[in-house]
Every structure is written in C-alpha cells, then in structure tokens.
Amino acid sequence: MPQIMEQIYRAKEPPPRVRDPSKPMQVICPGFPRCGTESLQVALIKLGYDYTYHGWDIVFEEPNYIQAWVRLAKKKWFGTPDGESNITAAEFDQVLGHSVAVTDAAASVFAGELISAYPDAKVILNGRKDLNAWHRSAVKNLVETSYENWAIYISTRLAGPAFWSWAVFEDYMWRGLFRDDNVARGIRCNGKWIYKEHYNMIRGLVPKNKLLEWTVEDGWEPLCKFLGKDVPDEPFPRVNDTSAFAAKAGLWYKRNSAAMLTNLSIFVSVAAVGVTAVVSYRRSGRVFEYTTHVVDILKGSLGR
Incomplete structure (x- = not known):
C-alpha cells in the first residue's frame, strides 16, 4: 500500500542541493529524538552553525525534500537490487547541502552513514540522563500524539504532503530504527534496548577526541568547550517540550487541512x-x- 500511495501522491521535486565547499558538514548530533534535539539546534545556530538541520525540517522546510528523504530511508533499510545500502556524502548533500550541522531524526536514523560520509565532522551524542524519562517521552509524543492518532492517520490518506510526512517517519524511519513494522510496539517494547545499542554504536564509531556525550542539563559550557566557541551570555535554550511537540503537530494539521478538505x-x-x-x-x-x-x-x- 505505501508504494501505491507514493505513486498517487508523487509530486515535482526541487533541484538537489549542492554543498558549498567552503561550508562542510561540521557537527553531527545523532542522539535520539526527545533528547533535547531542538534545543540543541537552536543552540548550535546561536553559536554560528547556520544552518543546523532538524527532523522538523524534513516536514516543514520549503522547498521540501521529503520524497528524497524517503528514498534515502528505503536505501538504508532495504538496499538496492545489487545489495548496496551505503549512502555517500554526495547523496546526503542533495538534502543537507545547505547545512553545517544536523540533529534529531535526520541524524539519529542515519547516524552511521553520516559519520562515515562526513569523517571530519565532530559528533555530539545528545542523550537523556534518565532512560525511563526518555522512553516515556518517546511513547507520549512519537506514539500517542502521532502514530496512534487516528485523525492524523486519516489525514495522511487525503493529502499529498500529509501522506509523505507519514511515509518518511512511520513507514520507514521509525519502523527501521525501532525494528518493528508496528511503530507503537517497536518503541514501547524495543525502545530502551535499541536506545542503549544505538549509543554504544556511536561510541564505537567515533574517536574520543571527536565525541562529546552531552545532555540539555549540561548547558553551554561543555558544548562550547568541545566546539571551541565562547559561552553566550544567556540561558541555554529549552524548546520542544511535550506541549510544544503537540503544537507542532497542530501546525502540521493546519498546513494540510485545506488539501485534506478539498x-x-x-x-x-x-x-x-x-x-x-x-x-x-x-x-x-x-x-x-x-x-x-x-x-x-x-x-x-x-x-x-
């Protein structure tokens, strides 16, 4: 069914992005969603990493490259007929070429591939001090607010942009990341051990001198020291809590409502x-x- 719907809702895509050689990828933040990813995005932009890409950009950015993200997810999880699943820097640049840093879903789902594609980038492994708190937040926001919301699901059958939002996250990214065709079951039952496995994988892939393990509670100091930046004279940003996540879901619904009703x-x-x-x-x-x-x-x- 997803493949049939992709043909029905296939739309003209913007030209692939091309990276300016003077603006290489500098920072990869492969921690899971609900680990301060949007706060980290705001902080990195404040430190001069403009632009820092976030998972919300997959859905909301204009021009929109969501169909290209679906192809990347398919290649990662399903490979090609010749068995090739490697994703090159050139392929990532087609969607991330304007960005010098990346966080949230775009970074965590493709963590290994991004680290391999951009070996000179520093890695900030953003996490949560309390694994149970992360799991509750993931279930609340990724499952209950999104995947199990029937209004959202029905909407994704009625409008192209809404469909692609569902396809990229629920049909491919979260199914692959959490090892289950049923995203809700995958996050609820597999989430904690996959979280630990993922973070151990990053620790094994990245040399210690290029890796910072960090949480939002750590604030500016370790982040700025690691990146060689001055500490801003302002509190560390705190955004995208549960209420903010719900507000983003509401904005998504509002943006798609006209096409849905039509x-x-x-x-x-x-x-x-x-x-x-x-x-x-x-x-x-x-x-x-x-x-x-x-x-x-x-x-x-x-x-x-």
Missing part, C-alpha cells in the same frame, strides 16, 4: 457519482447514457 469533498463527490451512475445504469441498461451521466455529475461536483 480531496475529501472530491472523494465524497465521486462516491455519490458512483452510486447515482450505478442506479442510472441499472434502470436504463444503456452504457452510453450511463457514461455521459457520470461525466456530467463529475463536472458539476468538481466545478469544472
């Missing part, structure tokens, strides 16, 4: 046409009149 009205109109046409055909038995009747009703329903 497509829903067309669906209802077509359904009505189908019922009326079948009744007309059964009464008359004449195929030509049946076809003409369908066309006339469609023209009236869709305002053409």
Whole structure:
C-alpha cells in the first residue's frame, strides 16, 4: 500500500542541493529524538552553525525534500537490487547541502552513514540522563500524539504532503530504527534496548577526541568547550517540550487541512457519482447514457 500511495501522491521535486565547499558538514548530533534535539539546534545556530538541520525540517522546510528523504530511508533499510545500502556524502548533500550541522531524526536514523560520509565532522551524542524519562517521552509524543492518532492517520490518506510526512517517519524511519513494522510496539517494547545499542554504536564509531556525550542539563559550557566557541551570555535554550511537540503537530494539521478538505469533498463527490451512475445504469441498461451521466455529475461536483 505505501508504494501505491507514493505513486498517487508523487509530486515535482526541487533541484538537489549542492554543498558549498567552503561550508562542510561540521557537527553531527545523532542522539535520539526527545533528547533535547531542538534545543540543541537552536543552540548550535546561536553559536554560528547556520544552518543546523532538524527532523522538523524534513516536514516543514520549503522547498521540501521529503520524497528524497524517503528514498534515502528505503536505501538504508532495504538496499538496492545489487545489495548496496551505503549512502555517500554526495547523496546526503542533495538534502543537507545547505547545512553545517544536523540533529534529531535526520541524524539519529542515519547516524552511521553520516559519520562515515562526513569523517571530519565532530559528533555530539545528545542523550537523556534518565532512560525511563526518555522512553516515556518517546511513547507520549512519537506514539500517542502521532502514530496512534487516528485523525492524523486519516489525514495522511487525503493529502499529498500529509501522506509523505507519514511515509518518511512511520513507514520507514521509525519502523527501521525501532525494528518493528508496528511503530507503537517497536518503541514501547524495543525502545530502551535499541536506545542503549544505538549509543554504544556511536561510541564505537567515533574517536574520543571527536565525541562529546552531552545532555540539555549540561548547558553551554561543555558544548562550547568541545566546539571551541565562547559561552553566550544567556540561558541555554529549552524548546520542544511535550506541549510544544503537540503544537507542532497542530501546525502540521493546519498546513494540510485545506488539501485534506478539498480531496475529501472530491472523494465524497465521486462516491455519490458512483452510486447515482450505478442506479442510472441499472434502470436504463444503456452504457452510453450511463457514461455521459457520470461525466456530467463529475463536472458539476468538481466545478469544472
């Protein structure tokens, strides 16, 4: 079904991004979502890493490269017919070429590939001091607010941008990351051990002189020391708590609502046409009149 829907909602894509050689990828933050990723994004931009890419950008940025992210996720989790699953810096640059740092889903899902593609980048392994607190937050936001929200799911069947949002995260990224076709079960049942496995993997991949393990509670000092930056004279930013996450979900719904309502009205109109046409055909038995009747009703329903 996802593959069929991808063909239905396939849209024209913007040209691939091209990285300016003077602005290489400098910082990769491969910690899991709900580990201060947006606060870290704001902090890095404040320190001069403009632009720092976040998982929300996959959904909200314009021009939007979400279909390209789906292809990258497919390549990672399903490979190619020749068995190749490696993702190169050139491929990442097509979506991240304007960014000098990356965090949240874009970084954690492709952690190993990004570290390999950009070996000169420093790595900030953002985490939570309390694994249980992370797990509760992941279940609350990624599962209950998003995956198990029937209003959101139905919306993703009615509008292209909404569909691609669901496809990239629920059909590919979270299914692969949490090792289960059922995202809710994967996060609830596998989340904690996958979190520990993921963080151990990063520790094994990155030399200690290029790795900082960090939490939001640590604030500016260790972050700035690691990056060689002056400590800003302001509190460390704290954004994207549970209420902020819900607000972002609401913004997503609002942005897609016009297309959803339009497509829903067309669906209802077509359904009505189908019922009326079948009744007309059964009464008359004449195929030509049946076809003409369908066309006339469609023209009236869709305002053409």
